[in-house]
Amino acid sequence: MSPLLQTIIITVVVLLVLMTIAANLIWVERRMLALWQDRLGPNRVGPLGLVQVVADMVKIFFKEDWIPKFADRPVFFIAPTIVIITVLMSFAVIPFAPGISVVNLNVGLLFFLAMSSLGVYSVVLGGWSSNNKYSLLGSLRAAAQMISYEVFMGLSLMGVVILAGSFNLNDIVEAQGRITWFFIPQILGFFVFFLAGIAETHRLPFDLPEAESELISGFHSEYSGMKFGMFFVGEYLGITLISSMIVTLFFGGWLGPSFLPPVVWFLLKMAVFILIFVLLRAALPRPRYDQLMSYGWKFLLPLSLLNLVVTGLVVLLLK
């Protein structure tokens, strides 16, 4: 088989699996939220409400999708595609099992960071081009929040890089097999990365850019139909991405006892973190915007710097 054809097949499979996971996450989230809030949740369409996702997709497909007259048309169209494409691109470097990843990139970690930074554009362009006051405010908030949390998102991963001595995600997972899962030596790094990940995907409790009660879903209030669907699925893809990065970098990726195949271990660990994301949404109230910003700059940034120094010192002393 030619390498091009092989790449195309792997890519298509990964894309289809990811879209299925992201779409079904909508059902998972609604059911779990209902469970934790003592409600029933969607349970009418199909067994346990499982076909709800299909119904939602059909509805979104048939929705009238107007581009407002006043909006900047090309930019308005590009914004939701950016969010999906950048998140999907990040999945290209994640090793799902030994040998199973779209690419085995030697700068995989940097690639992930670059792609997650590009995600800011979708929010900024979307909010700016909709010509709406709420959208503009929401996108400004989102931009400030995402660039602030991006600084120490990268910084918190440098401890992992020091321990593994590589940017390649395959090497990082294998190093965890040799040393130990990195959440033990890098507990601070894990903590900072997890919180930065929540802020980057602007999920609750850090969903200030969308805050329904004050900004009417912020940067995408003017979006409808399939373009809104793109933002919606993009959010769940983002959750999947952050969960799989946490698993890859801190919880040993595909590693696990051999009675289950590696891919299953990876998916199981990922599912745990996705559920934690949903639980956070069910459990925590939303902070104020200034609290969010000062928490990032004054607590998490010094913490990640401290983590880097301590990791360097310990590695030096143990050598």
Add this chain to the structure above:
Amino acid sequence: MLTEFGKIFVFILLAAVFVVVAIFASKLIRPARPTKEKLLTYECGENPEGSPWIKFNIRFYVVALIFLIFDVEVVLLFPWALAYKDYGLSGFLVGAIFLLVLGLGMAYEWRKGDLEWARPVINPPVIKKQPYVKEVASQISADDNQTVLQDQEI
């Protein structure tokens, strides 16, 4: 021969095709019946008021500047972390000095208040003590008591 970045290029193309097809497929089947009211900017059902290009808080701009400074500095740490194990003590000292400078910069910004979000400055009005206030107040309360008593008697 396909390099790793070539594979990424294939991935970008396929992802873009995927997204664009999804959007255009819905364009074929969905209705399009715009009316004047639908095309208005959404402002909670009211007629939109003024320009959407509102003035926004200058703090967003300051955050962007601080981000620019920090992100450039953080990028310097990436190769340092990668090569850390090869350099031993000298590597640690170099990194520690760099982090110290970074920390000093942050302390300066913190001290200057650039990390604070804008808050309303509260100046509570100063109430001067005036001797007659107390008398008037006691008279009023006395009157109130009397009226209450009268009510009860009735």
